Amino acid sequence: MLMCKDLAVIASDYIDGELGTGGKLSVRMHLMMCRHCRTFIGQLKQSTVLMAAHSSQQAPADYIARLDEEIHRALTQGIGSNQGDY
Amino acid sequence: MRPDTLDAPEDDLVSRLQQGDAAAYREAVRLYTPGMLAVARFYLDPASAEDMVQDTWLTVISAIQTFEGRASLKTWLHQIVANRAKNRIRDRHREVALDTDDPLDPALAERFGDNRRWSVPPSARSSDSAQALLENNVLSDCLDKHLGQLPEHQRSALMLYEAHQHRAEDVCNLLDVSAANLRVLLHRARQRIFLMVEGFQETGEC
Ligand SMILES: [Zn+2]
Numbered sequence: 001m002l003m004c005k006d007l008a009v010i011a012s013d014y015i016d017g018e019l020g021t022g023g024k025l026s027v028r029m030h031l032m033m034c035r036h037c038r039t040f041i042g043q044l045k046q047s048t049v050l051m052a053a054h055s056s057q058q059a060p061a062d063y064i065a066r067l068d069e070e071i072h073r074a075l076t077q078g079i080g081s082n083q084g085d086y
Numbered sequence: 087m088r089p090d091t092l093d094a095p096e097d098d099l100v101s102r103l104q105q106g107d108a109a110a111y112r113e114a115v116r117l118y119t120p121g122m123l124a125v126a127r128f129y130l131d132p133a134s135a136e137d138m139v140q141d142t143w144l145t146v147i148s149a150i151q152t153f154e155g156r157a158s159l160k161t162w163l164h165q166i167v168a169n170r171a172k173n174r175i176r177d178r179h180r181e182v183a184l185d186t187d188d189p190l191d192p193a194l195a196e197r198f199g200d201n202r203r204w205s206v207p208p209s210a211r212s213s214d215s216a217q218a219l220l221e222n223n224v225l226s227d228c229l230d231k232h233l234g235q236l237p238e239h240q241r242s243a244l245m246l247y248e249a250h251q252h253r254a255e256d257v258c259n260l261l262d263v264s265a266a267n268l269r270v271l272l273h274r275a276r277q278r279i280f281l282m283v284e285g286f287q288e289t290g291e292c
């Protein structure tokens with residue numbers, strides 16, 4: 001029988017729809033009986049949405065500025081232009 | 087579910103890049119650099135990753151002429167970085183050591199008793215929507231901090247899958263990991279974020 005800890009192991013697979021029919025069914029049965037796991041799944045789902053929505057991990061501004069500068073230099077020196085077959 | 091085809095705005099960006107339009111490069115650098123860094127950092131230390139992404143952009147100036155749109159621009163750029171990083175570690179006879187043995191975060195695993203039931207269940211907190219939570223600036227900063235503290239491998243996988251919306255298959259390819267290992271990396275990262283949000287909502291502190 002699927003216990004809480006087993007469910008925690010496969011929780012992401014359940015959320016992402018990666019479980020087979022049998023697996024899905026035992027998770028649903030467990031969730032009907034266990035409110036702690038319902039809370040857990042709900043909150044893990046929410047964490048996933050938070051992550052996806054969060055536009056963190058921007059590259060550092062000074063690094064981006066350095067890239068702009070290097071690319072600008074390369075473009076104005078003509079590196080890249082007139083290359084390739086086009 | 088995650089279409090990987092050229093959309094019109096991207097098509098336009100590509101042709102501007104091919105014309106050497108400086109503004110297009112500034113736009114593309116901002117759009118794609120975070121993902122390129124996520125790929126590079128999976129394989130390399132942060133400083134080498136930054137150097138490699140910079141080199142890649144300089145290569146792109148000529149390589150973009152041969153871009154055919156078989157993959158999206160995003161995937162194409164991420165793939166160039168991945169290939170270069172894989173070659174680099176191959177040359178140095180290094181391997182990426184993954185921690186994918188245990189699907190449960192230790193801090194979560196210890197919250198179950200010997201009977202495999204919750205001994206310290208998740209706190210049933212207010213059912214704020216993710217959107218409402220994101221509008222909380224303190225939580226938002228806290229999320230940043232914790233994302234920054236994730237192990238590099240988990241973070242790269244999470245960023246590419248969730249924030250950059252790559253298909254699982256593409257992430258496996260970029261990071262050279264099996265589908266099963268990717269599942270573990272994603273699950274471990276989500277557990278860290280779950281634990282962070284739970285702690286934050288209990289204490290109001292990061
Ligand atoms: Zn349970």
